[in-house]
Amino acid sequence: MIASHRVLVARDANGGPLGFIAVRQCDIAGFYVAEGHRGQGIGRALLERCAHAARAIGADLIILVGDEPYYGRHGYKRVPPGRIRLPGPVDPMRLLGLELKPGALSAISGDVRGG
Numbered sequence: 001m002i003a004s005h006r007v008l009v010a011r012d013a014n015g016g017p018l019g020f021i022a023v024r025q026c027d028i029a030g031f032y033v034a035e036g037h038r039g040q041g042i043g044r045a046l047l048e049r050c051a052h053a054a055r056a057i058g059a060d061l062i063i064l065v066g067d068e069p070y071y072g073r074h075g076y077k078r079v080p081p082g083r084i085r086l087p088g089p090v091d092p093m094r095l096l097g098l099e100l101k102p103g104a105l106s107a108i109s110g111d112v113r114g115g
């Protein structure tokens with residue numbers, strides 16, 4: 001647990017950590033799979049578990065800053081420019097969202113607070 005973040009950890013059969021995804025409110029704030037274990041779908045599984053958990057608490061949308069070629073494969077789309085403001089500067093091409101409810105991405109607006 002990082003203060004105010006929820007962290008999902010992927011583990012091997014012996015409980016050893018393989019990767020994690022850290023979620024803060026509605027945004028993914030950290031995502032990592034150990035080098036020797038990449039390309040086996042662990043990242044996909046973490047993203048799917050994360051979306052499942054977000055749906056379960058009634059979230060409309062998940063946002064993150066990341067590579068569109070990767071996240072696009074998992075349903076993430078660019079957030080329409082100028083709609084939300086993050087605590088620091090962000091390349092708008094990398095600001096992505098996954099709609100958990102239809103239309104959530106086009107309806108989004110406001111500030112994302114840090115912490």
Ligand SMILES: CC(C)(COP(=O)(O)OP(=O)(O)OC[C@H]1O[C@@H](n2cnc3c(N)ncnc32)[C@H](O)[C@@H]1OP(=O)(O)O)[C@@H](O)C(=O)NCCC(=O)NCCS
Nearest residue numbers: 031032033037038039040041042043044065066067069070
């Ligand atoms: C991104 C990351 C978490 C994916 O984990 P993973 O377990 O390898 O993911 P999956 O097995 O579900 O998917 C692997 C596929 O994604 C592709 N991929 C990984 N990173 C990519 C990227 N930045 N852009 C495009 N494709 C990417 C791989 O080439 C692989 O493609 P293939 O299935 O055609 O072979 C992992 O590569 C990682 O920890 N990278 C370093 C940290 C990082 O970049 N985190 C994301 C910050 S935004």
